[in-house]
Amino acid sequence: MKILILEPFYGGSHKQLIDLIQQSVKEKDLELITQTAKKWHWRARSSAVWYSQKIEDNVGRYSHIFSSSVLNLCELFGLRPDLKSARSILYFHENQLVYPVQTVQDRDFQFGYNQILSALAADELLFNSEYNLSSFLQNIPKHFKIQPDFKPDTKIIVKKIRDKSRVLYFPIYEELKLLDLGEKNSSDVLHIVWAHRWEHDKNPESFFQALYTLHEEGFSFKISVLGETYSQVPPIFEEARSILSDHILQFGFAKTKEEYYSILRDGDVIVSTAIHEFFGVSMLEGFYLGCFPLVPNRLVYPEIYSEECIYNTDTQLYKKLRNFIRNPSALRSRKIFTDFQKFSIKPFLTLFE
Template identity: 45%
Template sequence: MQQFEVSGAPSVLLVEAFYGGSHRQLIDLLKNNIPGCSVFTLPAKKWHWRARTAALYFSQTIPTCLSYRVLFSSSVLNLCELVALRPDLAHLKKVLYFHENQLVYPVRKDQDRDFQYGYNQVLSWLLPEHKRRHQPAEMSHTDDITRQDEPQQSPRSDEDPDPSRCESRCESRIQRALSGAGAADLEKPLHIVWPHRWEHDKNPELFFNTLLKLKERKLNFQLSVLGETFTDVPEIFASSRRQLDSHILNWGFLPSKDRFLQVLCDADVVVSTSKHEFFGVSMLEAVHCGCFPLCPKALVYPEIFPARYLYSTPEQLCKQLQEFCKRPGVARRHVVTVDTSLYSWASLKPRFQTLLAAERP
């Protein structure tokens, strides 16, 4: 468990039971930019155990503090259990952030769905009404809960390097394309990037099967497969690496954010094959770096991306990549019509400041 101290009396209690990936990105962003935060986390390991036992753990490790006014947590934590175990936290304004929906989260074919995780989310979501019925009237106005699963509520991390560096590289590439200079550069092999977690819900089978079809058709392309890995990595990553070895430029997690953004800026097309997505941070990061996005016409993607960037079938995905492989300059010259500034911290900071503000009871 990590605990981050703040100077002065803390007013915002940030609790994250799975401190990794987008969960960590958001917590670090708030910790670094919202005054008065006190942070308690558990490492991003053994997700199922975190969902089942984190409330008990945090109930014993979060110290009593009279200055807390707001409790912010992701829905990995069973908030209902934590408040039951720690009545002193019941009066706080509560903000619950849903990174995913466990009621419809894809499961592996050889597993039955464990509805306990979705049930925990439902209980946590319903907590405020239950608590209002049992709290003194003067406390009820501070007990609130807000769903934060809409796309516009997923800001970029302040751990990122200066965005101007990324923008400068991408603008230079676009200007070269628009001016007609660097024709040889425009016709070099298409660079495809897949920057997602190496887990089954990201549907790597569809992605790699599509690329193997491109290879069978003797199409030229380069490949970067990025993203975090966990204990149980789908077997298709190892087999696909062997079969696509001659096409690979980058393979595996890049610990340097600057290096990650550099690869995105060098790539031409970013692909999502996800079966479950509430937002898709890496897709927006790639678009911000100048990549042409190809996303399923499903999940959250139609809320963010115009129709020209969506595919409905695996055949459509393969056909679009095939055309780009034949004419890579088309993808490189394209300027994506998605305003990524809408999702920047500069745009969203006032809303988070309001969300994490609470009057003293």
């Protein structure tokens, strides 16, 4: 019997996870059906119909179905009830109940509702962090408040979802431990890395504002701004490219994974200013490769990083960066220990037994 893997948004961390599973579960018979990582709104709205037409009849064919929560599993099972005989596992890279919309009109009830329905339909639910799981459960009652009447009993919904949920951290350990990228940067100038999607929920304004101030005060530093771009890029990126041109080592998506890892290895400090983050793969990758992680005191970060890595305000972010710039060697000598083996692929391999 095959393991059927469905990924409506096959890119970024979604692709990274699926590829790791494929590489690691070699003795199993896997069937992978994907859609490109574009127009996620439409993937969330309509991928179930497309998949219902692409998947072969499940007459003893599939033992497990594994998908990310982009797919409306409830719709898929409604269209293809034969698939319900396979054990269904849903992985939440994120949840739509706490997405920080820019305007109230941007809040689409259906995206969060789809994830709740999918969670109720699946046999097992996996979340990439405790923060992701807890924020999803806590916001289910709030999500239904917009419904005018005939509201469901959200206590029943929350209990059903909680009872089949657990946390499996995103796996980075096995891939990174094989890397050999040479010696760490020994320059007298601090190298600051920002590696996130170029979108508003990663709050690039706070990051660049800190750098603008350091630039205006005459400090020497280098920056690498990495991450994927989509159809709409916040205008501050083009502004920052101009204002900070003398400091730039890399500005844009790395051409290869090897180049990406090499930049992280060369970095001294990797920064997040996110207002929306459930795990933060690039931050953890940078941390593993020797960057000092500087993260806000919110979202998933206090769950993963120690207190010395956390800042509370944008002013604290600026001050920490200023101190690091003044003494890069002192920063490089600081050692922060964590058990990276908890970010392993091994727990995923037991899912299909």
